[in-house]
Amino acid sequence: MSVTLKDVAAYAGSGVSTVSVVLNGKGVDNRISEEMIKRIYDAAEHLNYRPNMLARNLRRGNTNIIGFVISDVSNPFFNKLAKHLEAEALKYGYQLFVVGSDEKDERCIEVINVFLSLKMDGLILAATAGIEKKIKQLRNHEVPFLLVDRYFPKIDTNYVVLNNWQAAYDATEHLIKKGKKRISTFSYETKFFHMDERMKGYKAALKDNGIRFNKKLVLKVPFLDIKEEDMKENVRFLVEDCNIDAIFFQTNRTAIPGIMALYELEYKIPDKVAIVCFDDNNFFKMLSPKITSLAQPIEEIAIESVRILIDEIKNKRVDKQKSKTMFSSRLIERESS
Amino acid sequence: MSVTLKDVAAYAGSGVSTVSVVLNGKGVDNRISEEMIKRIYDAAEHLNYRPNMLARNLRRGNTNIIGFVISDVSNPFFNKLAKHLEAEALKYGYQLFVVGSDEKDERCIEVINVFLSLKMDGLILAATAGIEKKIKQLRNHEVPFLLVDRYFPKIDTNYVVLNNWQAAYDATEHLIKKGKKRISTFSYETKFFHMDERMKGYKAALKDNGIRFNKKLVLKVPFLDIKEEDMKENVRFLVEDCNIDAIFFQTNRTAIPGIMALYELEYKIPDKVAIVCFDDNNFFKMLSPKITSLAQPIEEIAIESVRILIDEIKNKRVDKQKSKTMFSSRLIERESS
DNA sequence: ATGAAAGCGCTAACAC
DNA sequence: GTGTTAGCGCTTTCAT
Numbered sequence: 001m002s003v004t005l006k007d008v009a010a011y012a013g014s015g016v017s018t019v020s021v022v023l024n025g026k027g028v029d030n031r032i033s034e035e036m037i038k039r040i041y042d043a044a045e046h047l048n049y050r051p052n053m054l055a056r057n058l059r060r061g062n063t064n065i066i067g068f069v070i071s072d073v074s075n076p077f078f079n080k081l082a083k084h085l086e087a088e089a090l091k092y093g094y095q096l097f098v099v100g101s102d103e104k105d106e107r108c109i110e111v112i113n114v115f116l117s118l119k120m121d122g123l124i125l126a127a128t129a130g131i132e133k134k135i136k137q138l139r140n141h142e143v144p145f146l147l148v149d150r151y152f153p154k155i156d157t158n159y160v161v162l163n164n165w166q167a168a169y170d171a172t173e174h175l176i177k178k179g180k181k182r183i184s185t186f187s188y189e190t191k192f193f194h195m196d197e198r199m200k201g202y203k204a205a206l207k208d209n210g211i212r213f214n215k216k217l218v219l220k221v222p223f224l225d226i227k228e229e230d231m232k233e234n235v236r237f238l239v240e241d242c243n244i245d246a247i248f249f250q251t252n253r254t255a256i257p258g259i260m261a262l263y264e265l266e267y268k269i270p271d272k273v274a275i276v277c278f279d280d281n282n283f284f285k286m287l288s289p290k291i292t293s294l295a296q297p298i299e300e301i302a303i304e305s306v307r308i309l310i311d312e313i314k315n316k317r318v319d320k321q322k323s324k325t326m327f328s329s330r331l332i333e334r335e336s337s
Numbered sequence: 338m339s340v341t342l343k344d345v346a347a348y349a350g351s352g353v354s355t356v357s358v359v360l361n362g363k364g365v366d367n368r369i370s371e372e373m374i375k376r377i378y379d380a381a382e383h384l385n386y387r388p389n390m391l392a393r394n395l396r397r398g399n400t401n402i403i404g405f406v407i408s409d410v411s412n413p414f415f416n417k418l419a420k421h422l423e424a425e426a427l428k429y430g431y432q433l434f435v436v437g438s439d440e441k442d443e444r445c446i447e448v449i450n451v452f453l454s455l456k457m458d459g460l461i462l463a464a465t466a467g468i469e470k471k472i473k474q475l476r477n478h479e480v481p482f483l484l485v486d487r488y489f490p491k492i493d494t495n496y497v498v499l500n501n502w503q504a505a506y507d508a509t510e511h512l513i514k515k516g517k518k519r520i521s522t523f524s525y526e527t528k529f530f531h532m533d534e535r536m537k538g539y540k541a542a543l544k545d546n547g548i549r550f551n552k553k554l555v556l557k558v559p560f561l562d563i564k565e566e567d568m569k570e571n572v573r574f575l576v577e578d579c580n581i582d583a584i585f586f587q588t589n590r591t592a593i594p595g596i597m598a599l600y601e602l603e604y605k606i607p608d609k610v611a612i613v614c615f616d617d618n619n620f621f622k623m624l625s626p627k628i629t630s631l632a633q634p635i636e637e638i639a640i641e642s643v644r645i646l647i648d649e650i651k652n653k654r655v656d657k658q659k660s661k662t663m664f665s666s667r668l669i670e671r672e673s674s
Numbered sequence: 675a676t677g678a679a680a681g682c683g684c685t686a687a688c689a690c
Numbered sequence: 691g692t693g694t695t696a697g698c699g700c701t702t703t704c705a706t
Contacts, residue, residue, distance in 0.1 A: 050453060051699085051700075054700090059682050079411045095448075097435070117389060118390045256619065286624060287624065352692060389684070390684095393683075394698095
């Protein structure tokens, strides 16, 4: 096996504890002689010693690692979030370990358990829809954790999310102001609370502008497996049979096949059908026409998430008030609306 | 602190080792009485026992975790790769922990060290360009590891990469067959070996088709910070002053601002300037014209990477022959060429 | 100033 | 069949 403290001690001709103290930079504090300190550093370097973190963490009871359960690594929103979380965590001296749940409840729970068993100092969760029970249970554990993007309003936890209601309201009202009257919307078949909020924002904007909500214009597609064929048929149906003049895509993953369908069916954007999409994307400004979207302040979400989590890690208090933060999205008007 | 084996043993009225054996599913093998087994499971459940993996891994000397050092989580190629690696690792019963290096050498080395200290069973590295020394050193450690996408041909390691030479050759020849004669190419200012290969493939295709290589038509942009302004000026220069009729973008990250520049300068694609880009992208078929690209077999790369790594983890042999795999890309012809 | 020893939670060898 | 115990590599208290 690898080089241990004992090996270094033997080589330096000292006791293990002295080596431990010195290599942790507390040599001077503990009045270890300069000569001993040098001997130990030399020995460690010569033997290429690396501390075994399993042993250290076991002993110390902490790890300096934050676990991030990401719902889908290949989702642009979440991987941008991961990138910023990573950078932020690092600023506080924490490593961010990212593990994906592949949007599956069982897997999400398993990953949480793995992080728990590994005694991660804190957890950031981009949860799946059906793990309320696990989240509740997590509150009884001793781990600080925080929900990001997706949350469970009925459970008292830390969270950092978007004001989804307002975002959807803004998008819908924007379309109305552009003179659109028959505005359709695409969402998922899912139990996510934040998707309900988006739907409510859409309805509220219609109502406030004197447009009657029409259930037929709301389409929910499968959360995991969106088929291009179905999407095309959906769009065709909305335009031909329902006579819509705009679509508010509540997510990127519905928007992309949706726009593709509009292209193939050769409906003129925005004259025949105007479009607004949730979550901005690098490519939206490269499409023709350029796509209007709702951009989330991803970096701010990351900064705030890490700040709150680290705060809870440092000031361990069980009775601590949970932190609930909501950010606003920004509507980027382009040519599709 | 949390519930330990000792607590479970006390509650069940048994010894710790019996609990350990039973909870590891080896109760029947070790002829523990059915009654005892039940008592232990009940106790564990009642106390909500979770094994401490730090302790277990320390004792066992392995972790069942593979560490993946990803150069950039938000790079679509790499996060698709991460997703497939994750799925594959899981099939073998391994967790994949993803940590980003942000394309920085020091950070990449640090992450490797963290994984090493945590005694990860194996490492998959999407390395940064300047860590040859670390990779060499890694061979003296006892950890199985594998380089993916980026590799160091001079160092004898496992790797799974693309045949970059061939890919670039194909792309360039494709443009030539389309009647293009003054073909420019975009690459990075970087020491990556695989980028050299791409450049060589480009040159070889020119040569084989009787076109003289023109150094002026090769542009290298900064690896980390590609400015849209500069990109626009580069493209303008190539078209106006060098009279090019095609561009082979050697990476997505150069292609996207490059195409943007072509749009803004209103050069007709493919008539005035034809385009081929390395790495396919969901959006390429949505742009107008649709972009011709070189698609990498990401899933196969992931499958093979995990297979090779796990094989080395299972059959620990120091003298093992290193595995070197090269995949071919596929040219997807669309409208931009 | 430095070292010996206990113990973090677990597993596995060995008693009984 | 089941329990006792050594020890994985580290940190930390307590002697000296």
